[in-house]
Amino acid sequence: MFVKVACVGGGPAGLYLSILLKRQDPSHDVTVYERDPEGSTYGWGVTYWRHLLDRLHEQDPESADVLDADSVRWSAGVAHVRGLTTRHGGDQG
Ligand SMILES: Cc1cc2nc3c(=O)[nH]c(=O)nc-3n(C[C@H](O)[C@H](O)[C@H](O)COP(=O)(O)OP(=O)(O)OC[C@H]3O[C@@H](n4cnc5c(N)ncnc54)[C@H](O)[C@@H]3O)c2cc1C
Known part of the structure; x- marks a missing residue:
């Protein structure tokens, strides 16, 4: 229709x-x-989790592949706040 x-x-x-x-x-x-x-963006970036990319892949594999290739992964985030340190394991890659 x-x-x-x-x-x-x-x-x-x-x-x-x-x-x-x-x-x-x-x-x-x-x-x-x-x-x-046109072409303007405001902000710093977008974080998302693997599950979102998997769902996108089901609907639109071409866009998912482009996003996947252009994304940055990290496996160890460390925050230092007033003498305290905390670590985050990051994504699963
Ligand atoms: C500081 C900040 C950090 C964020 N970080 C993340 C993140 O890391 N990961 C994440 O997943 N989400 C993040 N978000 C949330 C994410 O930005 C929103 O969930 C997302 O943008 C919502 O998308 P949307 O299309 O519904 O609305 P919007 O992105 O708000 O898009 C609405 C669009 O409509 C346009 N518009 C409005 N009124 C009119 C009109 N009358 N005529 C023409 N155009 C109009 C606006 O200019 C805008 O471009 C963040 C948000 C903020 C503010």
């Missing part, structure tokens, strides 16, 4: 909804309206 979608906001939710709709049926008419300039 053909759908026509006007999506207000080009954040992760809006953009990914649009990608999934077009993957479902390329004839869908999807327009994303974003108030910020």
Whole structure:
């Protein structure tokens, strides 16, 4: 069934909804309206866990592979706060 979608906001939710709709049926008419300039991002980065990537892989293996290849993994995070040190094991790789 053909759908026509006007999506207000080009954040992760809006953009990914649009990608999934077009993957479902390329004839869908999807327009994303974003108030910020094209290519702009605000913030520092996105952290996610392996399970999210696995779920993405089920729906969209191409995007999941690109994300996987461009992601940075760490296996030992250390925080020093007022003389105290705590360690986090990081992700499973
Ligand atoms: C400081 C900070 C750090 C974060 N770190 C992480 C993290 O490490 N990992 C993680 O998973 N999540 C993180 N988050 C949360 C994550 O950013 C949000 O969960 C995510 O951005 C939500 O996506 P969204 O598409 O629903 O909304 P948004 O990302 O808020 O996107 C909404 C978009 O709509 C646009 N918009 C709004 N109104 C209009 C309008 N009237 N017309 C046109 N465009 C409009 C906005 O400009 C925006 O681009 C962080 C959030 C913050 C604030």
